[in-house]
Amino acid sequence: MVMASRSTFKKPIGVVGAGSFGLAVANLLAENSQVLLFARNPEVVEAINTTKTWDKYKMHENVHAINDIQQLAEKCEVIFPVVPSANFREMIKTLSPFLHPYHILIHATKGLDLNLPRGKTLADMEVLERRHIKTMSEVILDESVVVRVGCLAGPNLAFEIAQGLPAATVIASHFNEVIQIGQQLLRSDRFQVYGNPDLTGIELCGVLKNIIAIASGALSGLELGENARSLLISRGMVEMIYLGRAMGGKTESFIGLAGIGDLVATSHSTLSRNFTVGNRLAKGENLEDILKDMKEVAEGVNTIRISKKIAESFKIRAPITEILYRVLFEGLTMEDAVQYLMKYPLNVDVDFM
Amino acid sequence: MFERYKSKRKYEPILPGPREWPVVQISKNRKEFVQEVSDIAFERIKNTTRNKTALIEELETTLFKEKARIRENPWKVDPDDDNSFWSGVKHKLLDLSQKKVKDSDEVDKILKEIIHRYADEIAGNFNTSHYRFARGVATFGFNRLLNAARVKKFGSFWSDKLTMDDKIQINGEVDKLREMAKKGTIVLVPTHSSNLDSILIGWVIYTLGLPPVIYGAGLNLFNIAIISYFMNSLGAYKVDRRKKNMIYLETLKTYSSLALQKGCESLFFPGGTRSRSGMLEKDLKLGLLGTAIEAQRINFQEKGDAAEKIFIVPVSLNYHFVLEAPSLIHQYLEKQGQERYYVENDEFSSSYKIITFLFKFFTKGSNISVSIGKPMDVLGNEVNENGESIDKNNRIIETKDYFTYQNEITIDKQREAEYTRMLSEKIVTQYRKIARVFSSNLLAFAAFEILKKRNKKLDLFSLLRLPDEDLIITYEELKSVCEKLKKKILERVEEDCMSVADHILEPIDSIIAHGLLNIGMYHSKRPLIKTKEGDITTMDMNLLYFYRNRLDGYGLEKYV
Numbered sequence: 080m081v082m083a084s085r086s087t088f089k090k091p092i093g094v095v096g097a098g099s100f101g102l103a104v105a106n107l108l109a110e111n112s113q114v115l116l117f118a119r120n121p122e123v124v125e126a127i128n129t130t131k132t133w134d135k136y137k138m139h140e141n142v143h144a145i146n147d148i149q150q151l152a153e154k155c156e157v158i159f160p161v162v163p164s165a166n167f168r169e170m171i172k173t174l175s176p177f178l179h180p181y182h183i184l185i186h187a188t189k190g191l192d193l194n195l196p197r198g199k200t201l202a203d204m205e206v207l208e209r210r211h212i213k214t215m216s217e218v219i220l221d222e223s224v225v226v227r228v229g230c231l232a233g234p235n236l237a238f239e240i241a242q243g244l245p246a247a248t249v250i251a252s253h254f255n256e257v258i259q260i261g262q263q264l265l266r267s268d269r270f271q272v273y274g275n276p277d278l279t280g281i282e283l284c285g286v287l288k289n290i291i292a293i294a295s296g297a298l299s300g301l302e303l304g305e306n307a308r309s310l311l312i313s314r315g316m317v318e319m320i321y322l323g324r325a326m327g328g329k330t331e332s333f334i335g336l337a338g339i340g341d342l343v344a345t346s347h348s349t350l351s352r353n354f355t356v357g358n359r360l361a362k363g364e365n366l367e368d369i370l371k372d373m374k375e376v377a378e379g380v381n382t383i384r385i386s387k388k389i390a391e392s393f394k395i396r397a398p399i400t401e402i403l404y405r406v407l408f409e410g411l412t413m414e415d416a417v418q419y420l421m422k423y424p425l426n427v428d429v430d431f432m
Numbered sequence: 433m434f435e436r437y438k439s440k441r442k443y444e445p446i447l448p449g450p451r452e453w454p455v456v457q458i459s460k461n462r463k464e465f466v467q468e469v470s471d472i473a474f475e476r477i478k479n480t481t482r483n484k485t486a487l488i489e490e491l492e493t494t495l496f497k498e499k500a501r502i503r504e505n506p507w508k509v510d511p512d513d514d515n516s517f518w519s520g521v522k523h524k525l526l527d528l529s530q531k532k533v534k535d536s537d538e539v540d541k542i543l544k545e546i547i548h549r550y551a552d553e554i555a556g557n558f559n560t561s562h563y564r565f566a567r568g569v570a571t572f573g574f575n576r577l578l579n580a581a582r583v584k585k586f587g588s589f590w591s592d593k594l595t596m597d598d599k600i601q602i603n604g605e606v607d608k609l610r611e612m613a614k615k616g617t618i619v620l621v622p623t624h625s626s627n628l629d630s631i632l633i634g635w636v637i638y639t640l641g642l643p644p645v646i647y648g649a650g651l652n653l654f655n656i657a658i659i660s661y662f663m664n665s666l667g668a669y670k671v672d673r674r675k676k677n678m679i680y681l682e683t684l685k686t687y688s689s690l691a692l693q694k695g696c697e698s699l700f701f702p703g704g705t706r707s708r709s710g711m712l713e714k715d716l717k718l719g720l721l722g723t724a725i726e727a728q729r730i731n732f733q734e735k736g737d738a739a740e741k742i743f744i745v746p747v748s749l750n751y752h753f754v755l756e757a758p759s760l761i762h763q764y765l766e767k768q769g770q771e772r773y774y775v776e777n778d779e780f781s782s783s784y785k786i787i788t789f790l791f792k793f794f795t796k797g798s799n800i801s802v803s804i805g806k807p808m809d810v811l812g813n814e815v816n817e818n819g820e821s822i823d824k825n826n827r828i829i830e831t832k833d834y835f836t837y838q839n840e841i842t843i844d845k846q847r848e849a850e851y852t853r854m855l856s857e858k859i860v861t862q863y864r865k866i867a868r869v870f871s872s873n874l875l876a877f878a879a880f881e882i883l884k885k886r887n888k889k890l891d892l893f894s895l896l897r898l899p900d901e902d903l904i905i906t907y908e909e910l911k912s913v914c915e916k917l918k919k920k921i922l923e924r925v926e927e928d929c930m931s932v933a934d935h936i937l938e939p940i941d942s943i944i945a946h947g948l949l950n951i952g953m954y955h956s957k958r959p960l961i962k963t964k965e966g967d968i969t970t971m972d973m974n975l976l977y978f979y980r981n982r983l984d985g986y987g988l989e990k991y992v
Contacts, residue, residue: 180833224823255846
């Protein structure tokens, strides 16, 4: 099956975005297929095509970079968009004129898009309705004719994948076809792929776990130990489920690989951007300085901003999100935040099943 | 009242004569068509059952359900040999179960017999001369009745002053619909609130010059000889809602799909049955709708780019008065109150009942409007004047591309099921947009929501049981709420997400007067009346709720 898949695809597979995860996805795909990688920056294209390396990443020989998004859409039928959520809608808008209903898009972006009435910002909104918040697959459906859409989520730390360590991921889609294609494309001896029909749920797993990743970084920064981290992970899980369900995800999805699986990996990974944000905040730095230093976006920061509003609007208890919001944007110290959480009055262990 | 003076357009038939009507083609070759349906349905069912054992199980389940139906819920229209046929099946299955080695051919034979019986039962008996006759009788008769009743003199029975056109307005995308009917195959998907809908839509189709459509009509309507004659003549095929077994449903879907492939204009009520609550349909039945998507894919497979395109056209039928409202809302509330199984009943059990119904309607009935929505492709994309699908930015897209993978059309049932779900969402959105708000809907909504707001703590059932003295609303209060709602509704009309009847544009006092006059006008208990003191009250909360529900789901409650 796996072997057969190597020859199933006549066309190259597209990847949009040359961030660390985009490169990792391109390398994974390259094991089975020819890959066309779109990068905005001509320097990146040049480097990948000539030296097969970029930044600290070594690229598979099957990866070919291009700078022309129209060409990407024309040559590829299956495309993996992996760009930060803040640029996602723009990117799809640019790609959209070249997309057809036969295209299949499987994204791997772990953020949310805000679709507010014209001229309004998040701060202006008294209440956020579900239609104001879009997952990335919803952005694709909004902006293009593509309907066969899926997402990729799971514990996939880019540098571990680059080292060829074993890992697994989840592909979610309403279409079995999309899941099967994703599986054929990505499966290898050291990469396992699970399917899930709950597209929204799986997207939200990836999105919401970043909140907990920031918190986990903070715990490390404060050197609070592993008991505290386990506490955080399990309570974070509950919070993710509350928020996720409010936005249309299914509880079951959160206890799978993309939910608890990814949460454990991210909470322990000292290299992740979100973890770093939390860690440095705990050491007393302020958000602005931290973000200035970072080359790539920490999605968790924006996710916290939106999720706090969601929690208020949908009347959901989300103490971790709320307290992190105060640390990030209102100058509360991490020590005080931890104190607050430890005194939080409600302590029912499991009430979501 | 300026509606009366609108110029009435006459529409030429888009296909010149009956010989060109696809429905004539299939009814002429009825026997062959039934056989074709049977053969394809047989393949389908064979493909969905894993093996022989599973098939035998399916047959046994079907037998069990059919036996139960015959015992517990027999109808007049059921064929005389119903019992003996199923007893025969029972014996054959029994014989089979006693054999050590079960003969595949034997099993297939039983399945084929059942399918053929179903296909034959479903198939319509369209007949051109009957169609003409029935249509003539219908229009002639209705016009006469109308005149007799309006002018209230027997002599005026022969007057030609008023015609159906005066009572029934057709608005919306009429020209586009006619255009698309020339370019491809039309599937009309109307809202469904009354038994009258089938007849009304038949009249609309004729008026618009469209060739006759085939449509699934509840088998119960065939219980009465005269109605049965009309239904058959107008292109109806039979849908028996009592039969919920897989073999029947697959045969029915095959029938619909094949007719569409042959270019038969079709009609489904995608709500499945009349809206019990009075609400616009929200959850559509996906079975028959899916056949439009399947037929489109097969057309592409067989004819490539030259394939006939199938266009989905949502239609909203708007009434001030639904004769069956009392029993519909009763059933709805009963079901809401306690989840329990209720038997698919036959309200129209006698000719007398249905004739009084029609008579009441056509003599006393209030104005009706029919709104034609935008034709869409089977994925719910808009189409341009050439019938090409377009995206949000007016770029032409190929419908075929939805069915292809690596340049090949692939058959993927799960994909098509998902497309069906997506299409149903598009239809529901269109319903919300094209359903015309009448004065009666506005009034009912305002009055009900005022009472609800007054009694915030009550649940629906307690609210419906409020004592009479708590049901009085002052005229001024109603007026101010109507005013606010009207403003909000007109804003949405501007945004192109709601539609209103012309009378909604008049001053609020005349809207209220119009609404009071028209709302549920021939119910013995009126949903809204004016008291001697000039206040407004209801004689029947359930009915008020029913008429209010048409505006449910627009989020207008917060403006009350």
